[in-house]
Amino acid sequence: GAGVSQSPSNKVTEKGKDVELRCDPISGHTALYWYRQRLGQGLEFLIYFQGNSAPDKSGLPSDRFSAERTGESVSTLTIQRTQQEDSAVYLCASSPGGARNEKLFFGSGTQLSVL
């Protein structure tokens, strides 16, 4: 089937507004990851979901960031009271089971611009 799908592809918002970014992983993949990529930089880990286990939230930069996942399907990354430094590409990835020798499949990302 389809690969990892993210929406919207582009989001422009005003400082102080809340935004929601959506990720549809590959069907059957139990592991889901969110990353942030600022312009010209590498990817920063944000959060990891694996099945019904408690998510690893250690990469979330502040309490304005949160993420949810419904079962083993869609995930939503929410940024409250957006700031200009939140401008970045937000990438989602999934893998079959989270094993250490599995590869991650990435979506094309959501470009977030905070004015």
Place this chain on the structure above:
Amino acid sequence: DAKTTQPPSMDCAEGRAANLPCNHSTISGNEYVYWYRQIHSQGPQYIIHGLKNNETNEMASLIITEDRKSSTLILPHATLRDTAVYYCIVRVGYNFNKFYFGSGTKLNVKP
């Protein structure tokens, strides 16, 4: 957590082999090395990964030194479409759930 060090940029002539080095001197014995590449405005694309032994697939070869402190990605016959940022990544975290992406190497393939 193991980190990686890569040169910021490299040039390669079209049709020649591209050899991209990576240092991961703090890698532990059970951490895999992965290579991904990212073409402008796209999500990262998987290339290859390995633990101890050298690996080869249809895209590239991965050579890992015996002490595992460094590795080299080899694109045997680079094309213009291989121009991208290449990331060498060590999978870390208590549950190996984190891919640490450094700044990568920008490979410029020239005609």
